[in-house]
Amino acid sequence: MKPKLSLMLVFICSSVSLTAQKLSKEGTHEISKKANKGYLYEPVIDEGKNELTMTYVTKATNKKAKFETYRFDLDFNFKGMEESEQPMEKVKGYKVDKGEEYTLNSLTVETNFMGTLVLRRKIIKRKWNWFWGGYDSKISLADKLKPKTDDGEKLFYFAHTEQDELESILVIAGAKGPMTKDPMRQYKEIHVMRFDTEMNRIGDQTINFDTPQSIAGISSADNDEDANAEDDILILFAPMGGKGMKNIADPDPTNYTFVRLGYDGKIKERIAVKSKTGIFNGNMFVQTNDGVLILGATGSDDDYYNEKFTTPQPASDAREGQNDEFKAKGFQVVKISNGKVDFVTNNTLDDFEAKAKSPASQKKKPEYTGKKFRIADLKVSPNGDIFLTGQKYKKTNGPKLLGGSGGASIKYEDIIMMHFGSTGSLKAAYGVRREENDKEASMSPNSQTLVFSNDGNKLYWMIMEMAGVKTERELGESKYKFLVYPSVSVIDINNAAIGEFAQFGQGKSDYYVNNKYPFLPIGKGQLVFLGENKSGKTLWFAKMPLE
Known part of the structure; x- marks a missing residue:
């Protein structure tokens, strides 16, 4: 009987550890009509003061803004409301040195039907917008330039990173040579170039290969306002081959190459990568404390990457463009x-x-089947396990979301999370049927967030379910508000087990999380969901422990 008792105890303990997640505290509070017609500017949690503040912009001009700040303790008891007024230079996100309006002279890329690299001057006029608390950009294009190599040959475009705030651009292009000499030169002599606002070449480093290459994946920070010289650009090159290339291709389609570039375009690393298969869509990069992870779908062993893919795939979508x-x-x-x-x-x-x-409550297990799959989040746990979550989708014919024009659209389906061990081996693939599956919900991907518990043994998987869309006005302007609520499950990392999902906010009053600030970490292993009812008049707070 002892073995049976032991098994029963294990089963009971497992069941207890995987019960549905619960909230430890909820609270509500009504805000003024002025705050409701404005927008949430900044929520702040101060653990030392045991205080949560919710600041709303209620009125704004080009010189100053008016605010209402609501104060609560961390059990959501109301402590008071203050009105204030601030000049623009003290407003979060406002660039004092740039002012209400400023202009950037940057660059972008165009290509002609031959794939030739064409630079084009890009003039960006930015103006502060109180509607969302940031700068709007209006872009116009000016003169063009076709850069060439030092020997006068044109360049074949591969990829680029627009460094708008630095008023520069980094371009990856191949050197095109005369057809009589080496028609594949552009795929073997790869230039990493940087140009300034006057289209002067301020950097040019060459990555040479013995055989033709294509780019399987690239990670960069396009148009990042906080971009700096510490941001690296990661590239995965794949050997080209297939029909008509037998005599010039690398005979081994699995000979990939990893290259790390600095944001200034200088080559930091070049490392040979032996893929397990010929086709490796390695378009997802994660920089960890001790290195870089590259993830992606694989195909057949003997085919070359370029036989199925023609361009670097976007990191947010493992399938689009293929x-x-x-x-x-x-x-x-x-x-x-x-x-x-x-x-x-x-x-x-x-x-x-x-x-x-x-x-356990789901009758069917949605599976990853190798078809279209959109990435939502990717995290590495303290023990080195890797979690990648995303969503299956398919292309359909019909109207686009929110009244767009007809034609091809995307329908999002089941959600999948891949759980890999610290050496990349699959430990589990968790499949989830969404709570909301109507037409509007199916045309938008679910926002997903992964948060680890204090001890690193559990993973909280938060899926935002969309119950609808409404139009509202903030500071006199119309905008769409997505009615989303959190659905949360807990993953037992060590045992690769998933618990039931619990939905928060839905019920008699129907509360929905704020679109811009759905939740905030509260410290001590907790987070707070920030939401409101459908009209926006009543605030909703919910504290969730991360035990």
Whole structure:
């Protein structure tokens, strides 16, 4: 009987640890008509003062703004409201040195039908907008330039990063040579160039290959206002091959190359990566404390990357832009640290099928099947496990979201989270059926956030479910408000198990989280959901422990 008792105890403990997540405290409070017609400017939690403040912009001009600040303790008891007025230079996000309006002279890229690199001057006029508390940008284009190599040859465009705040651009392009000499030169002599606002070349480094290459993935920070020289750009090159290229291609389609660039365009690292398969859509990069992770879908062993993909795939979407007939056969994880490859692990669709898991109440287990999949979040736990969450989707014919023109649109479906161990092997694939599946919800991807518990043994998986869309006015302007509420589950990291999802805010009063500030960490292993009812008149607070 002892073995049976032990098994029963294990089962009971597991069930207890995976009960649905609960809130420890909720609260509501009505705000003024002025605050409701304004917008939430800044919520702040001060643990030392045991205080939560919610500041609303109620009126704004070009010189100053009026605010209402509501104060609560961290159990959501109301402590008071103060009205205030501030000049523009003290407003969050406002650039005192730039003023209400400023102009940037930056650059962008155009290509002609031959793929030739064409630079074009981009004039950006920015003006402060109280509607959302930031600068609006109005862009106009001016003169063009076709950069050339030192020997006078034109350049073939691959990718670029627009560094608007620095008034510069970083471009990756191949050197086009005469057809009689080397028609594939543009895929072997890769230039990393930087141009200033006057289109002067202020940097040019060359990455040379013996055989033609394409770019499988690139990570950069386009148009980041906080961009600086510490931001690296990561590139994964894939050997080209296939029909008509037998005599010039790398005979091994798995010989990938990782390159790290500084934001100034200088080459920091170049490392050979031996993929497990010929096709590796390595378009997801994560920089960790001890290296870089590269993740992406894999195809057949013998095919070349360029036989299925023609351009670098966007990191937010593992499938968009690909050959629509491509169906992944697996998912690969690569880790690079200290100048070398630590591991390359490919997980097949059979692995995903065998390790598919869902909350116990779900009758079906949605699975990753290698088809279209949009990435939502990617986190690495304290023990090194890797969590990648995303959503299956398919293209359909019909109207676009929010009254857009007809034609092709996207329908979002089941949600999948991939749980890899610290060496890239799949531990589980959690599949979730969404709570909201009507037409509006299906045309928008679910926002997802991953947060670890204090001890690092649990992962809180927050999926924002969309119950509808409404139009409202803030500071006299109309805007769309998405009616979303949190659905939360807890993952037991060590045992690769998923608990039930709990929905918060939905019920008799129907509260929805703020679109800009859905939640705030409160410290001591807790976070607070910030929301309001449908009219926006009543605030809703909910404290969730991260035990």
